[in-house]
Amino acid sequence: MPWRAAAWPALAAVCVLAVAGCAGSSRTEEDYRLKAANTAEAAASAVGTARLATEAAGRGNTTSAYASVLLGEAEKDLAGAEQAFTSRQPPDANADRIRGEVTDALSAAGDAMTAARIAARRGESTALAGHTPALAKAQDQLERLEERLS
Structure with missing residues (x-):
């Protein structure tokens, strides 16, 4: 029976963490x-990381394998x-309107x-630079949105 006494605090901690994780x-x-x-600020940061990866790959300063990992992590942060x-x-x-603007910007950034x-996972390191303008546009849109909403 001593394990049951020890299990209650652990169970309580799990429940508190589960409830705290709900938005x-x-x-x-x-x-x-x-x-x-x-959210727009965090997303702009993730897109900025991706943008740096594509710029570096375009200049030949990184491999497509490294850029792939960096882009994958940035994509997870955005998600x-x-x-x-x-x-x-x-x-x-009014909040519905804000939600629509933010989700549209997040979707464009995700795309x-x-x-x-x-492109990085296909080993197209030189072609990665071609993705920089779309990432720059997404980052700029998110940064403007963050400034306007702050």
């Missing part, structure tokens, strides 16, 4: 807007930011990053 609704439009701004944001419930119609990752 609830934002109570106000301002709170939602700030969360959207934070994590997107998942955390889209799991939030917008509190009103640009996926295309670059695919």
